[in-house]
Amino acid sequence: MPMSSLLEQLIDALRVLPGVGQKSAQRMAYHVLERDRAGGARLAAALASAVERVGHCVRCRDFSETEVCATCASAGRDAHQLCVVESPADRLAIEQATGYRGLYFVLQGRLSPLDGVGPRELGLDTLAARLAEGEVQELIVATNPTVEGEATAHYLAQLARQHKVRPSRLAHGVPLGGELEYVDRGTLSHAFGSRSEME
Numbered sequence: 001m002p003m004s005s006l007l008e009q010l011i012d013a014l015r016v017l018p019g020v021g022q023k024s025a026q027r028m029a030y031h032v033l034e035r036d037r038a039g040g041a042r043l044a045a046a047l048a049s050a051v052e053r054v055g056h057c058v059r060c061r062d063f064s065e066t067e068v069c070a071t072c073a074s075a076g077r078d079a080h081q082l083c084v085v086e087s088p089a090d091r092l093a094i095e096q097a098t099g100y101r102g103l104y105f106v107l108q109g110r111l112s113p114l115d116g117v118g119p120r121e122l123g124l125d126t127l128a129a130r131l132a133e134g135e136v137q138e139l140i141v142a143t144n145p146t147v148e149g150e151a152t153a154h155y156l157a158q159l160a161r162q163h164k165v166r167p168s169r170l171a172h173g174v175p176l177g178g179e180l181e182y183v184d185r186g187t188l189s190h191a192f193g194s195r196s197e198m199e
């Protein structure tokens with residue numbers, strides 16, 4: 001089999017991005033080579049550095065270049081509230097839409113036994129240890145309203161109660177099946193503000 005050309009390798013590499021098929025990848029590759037080689041070089045450098053240097057915060061599991069991220073390290077955040085989200089994008093959505101000043105815990109997924117994603121893969125042992133520290137009083141469960149998200153929420157509520165922490169859930173109004181990050185700010189802000197204790 002002949003080695004593929006550099007152009008073919010570039011098109012193939014671009015397809016790792018979500019939503020990018022063969023046609024889009026070709027268009028991107030031609031665009032960079034025909035019109036914006038400097039931009040392409042900047043993209044390549046930024047990708048290489050990010051992949052190499054962005055890790056996870058040991059406290060909240062969000063993306064971070066440092067061992068403890070800026071939010072977790074901030075003295076201005078309320079350590080009595082801990083909001084659990086599925087993804088860094090969900091965390092950002094809440095941070096931008098609400099006036100929340102507590103801390104976060106990012107699962108980087110949701111419970112999905114069939115895909116081999118259990119409590120350990122989501123760092124729930126870390127979360128349990130965090131709750132055992134005794135500082136958290138309210139665990140705000142902000143998983144998505146999908147079947148797996150709800151199962152995860154149920155598990156988190158049990159974990160909270162085991163540590164005498166009050167679990168709360170965002171009010172309904174966040175559309176069913178809608179991913180948190182796509183909900184508009186007003187709706188998210190309202191759902192977050194009128195959360196209630198989980199049964």
Ligand SMILES: [Zn+2]
Nearest residue numbers: 057060069072
């Ligand atoms: Zn952190």
